[in-house]
Amino acid sequence: MAGITPRAGWRVVPGAVPLLTACVSFLDSHLFWPRGVFTMVAIAVGMFLLSWATAPVSADERRSAPIKSRNR
Template sequence: MPGSRWFHAALFAMPGLLLAAAGAAHPGVLDAATARWWTVLHVVLLPVFPLPAAAQWLLLASSPPWLRWPGRVAAFGFAAFYGGLDAVAGIAAGTVTDVQHGVTPVVGSLFEVGDLLGHLGAGCFLAASVLIVLAAIARAGRRAWPGAVFLLVASVSFLDSHIFWPRGVLTMVGVAVGMSLLHHAGSAAPARRS
């Protein structure tokens, strides 16, 4: 079954589902009691956060170049900037809080930098998602609409929900469903001619 469209669609859902699971396990606040888990979780997430960008990159594969390349640049921007958020507001802030036995002004400064990186990354994710949706609708027509709605709503929610429980977890499930449905719709549709 590894060659089936549904199997591949399930693979496109995996990045969002992994991040939803991580969001469910993410501490609600960073303090001395949660600092170690906060740090460990963000170390584990380092290789996971780029996966949605990889899925976006692949969803753009059959798109016309004028959508494909800006979309791939935006997906790369998400991976780079959101990885920066993970390193700064995740690993560094958790480590500093653990070592200093509580949140200090240094942690506040790390969160300021991390928030900027996160907003840039989430904006890039939204931009790539918009281009994916345009390409999918051009290719698959109405079959792309369900996935388009899920992905766009989730991408807008991601701007401020990130992966935090509960909205961020639902956002990542929406990303998973949207990417999966868009891949399935695109793989079922013959390419449209202009």
């Protein structure tokens, strides 16, 4: 998460919260029903949200974004 935070900014928070919570639960219960199942689902959801937050921006979205001037 630390590696993608500078690129994606606050968009990583929805994925980081379930992922970090599931990591704590993973330490002692990733094999046992029902907590282990919920732990693995939370890891999957967190990873999906992180990958969605870091997905490349489409060309249409880039065109509609305001142009930032570069001061040199």
